[in-house]
Amino acid sequence: MTFMVDLGIITVSCLALGLASKYLRQASIPAYIIAGIILGKSGFDLISSYEFVQWLGKIGIILLMFYIGHEFNFKGIKEPGRLFAGCTDFFVNFIAGFSLGLLIGLSLLEAFILASAVYISSSAIVISSLIENKRLIYPEAETVVWLMVFEDIILAILLVVLTSTMSGSLAMIPVSLSTTLLLIVFILALVRRLSNFISPLFERDDEIPILLIFALIFGFSAIAHLLSVSEVIVAFFLGSALSGAKSFKKLFGATISFKNLFLTIFFFSFGMMFPLKFAVSADFVLALLALIILSILGKFVSGALIGKRLYDSLETGLRIGAYTTPRGEFSIVLLAVALGMGTGISELLVSLVVAYVIILSLIGSFFARHGDRISKVMVGSIKHFINHIHSTRKYG
């Protein structure tokens, strides 16, 4: 019965904090993490089986990646400027995160994880704020949405690289990399091969469709687990393989509901393991502050470069920067996948990323909401600054 109590605690606390976040018009991701922190190890320690909750959370990550894989579509890559936009976003922010990671004394692997967390914006927050703040008519909205798609592509690559390098000794890297790639090809080929058999099953009105989809997800995850390949990568490619099947459309809605439930538990489970003891040290606070300032600057710089190149407008670019500031689910997912792969990750990095995501999802949704005003003020002050330099040159 203790599992029941755990489930009750999680769902009720997440519901309460989630509702509060919606009323306050804030992102809900930090609400679930905070619920975890309050009730978990560092807080009231009310959870009886942390392992059980973490397993449920793991299902959340798998379903999230399945969802991302399904929605994934790189058709737009050919449109002018898009590749430039995606690469600028990646290089500016990844390099910024990586350098800061090394500067605060993290290992190469940890710096890689930190850089990924800094780079990847939260699609969930970014996209919902584009809709809520009525930005969809502006041309830069398309660029922002595209950046989220490009980040998904990079996320898949980063995950493959990360899990292959973490799988053991240096000599094992090519082996695990090729195992991963082979498994991906196998899944894509098998789903295509079986599509004539699978498609009609999705159209049934009974429990078979939902069973089938979970059999595919968990079945392939099990194979991945046996081959020591990351389940999330497999889920991602399974999702993209199934996006071709028309009959799957209707069922996809049902899997989204499951994803939303288990992903909430995932955020909770991450919060409940959060080691609070670091949060009080001065070094930690300094590192966190530096990280936050750097990530905000990073997105504004990459946004400005993109805006200049695509729209010939600094203000539009800064708006892109503001809209892409929120970080969230992917930063934590990456960390969770790395943690699941094995050792070599310090508690310092874990607490740094968790605190970072909580703060940047809140700051980020504020920036996304007031993007037009923020960019206007920034452009104004930049102009003012330039004028100031000019005038001091003239008279000074």
Added chain:
Amino acid sequence: MRISELPEIGTKYEIESPTGDKVAVIFLATGEIELYVLEAGAEKPSVTRLTSEEARRVGSVLTGAMLTIEREDVEVSFSEISDLRINIHICPITEDMVGKSIEDLAIRKRTSVTIIALSRKGQSIISPPPETVFEEGDLIVAIGEREQINACQRVILGRS
């Protein structure tokens, strides 16, 4: 008209008027439809969210489909060909027409209207041949442009 896919959001259809006003229709993945209007030079767009039923109504007003159902007149237009409008007119024949054929009355020649169907004692005759002779109580279904239908009303049916 620009069409762009917004992954995870939906599909955006956008049109810009010569004066710089923009109108965008976004079919959200949730099934709802957002209608954006951004006047040239305006700071913020006006946005409304419609259900698919509401959107259909707005759409049919804009395209003119089923625009008028006045007496037995139905105007049909096609979204693909925006300037093609066809009026379908249904009316009983007049006494003068009884015993005469479509050919005798030269309906097509005089008014450019085509009789596409006849309803006779509950039976329908689709695409009646020109030699068809009208009987008392027949209902005719004619198609043509609004002006042609009006001409038919005046010349053949003798109404003003």
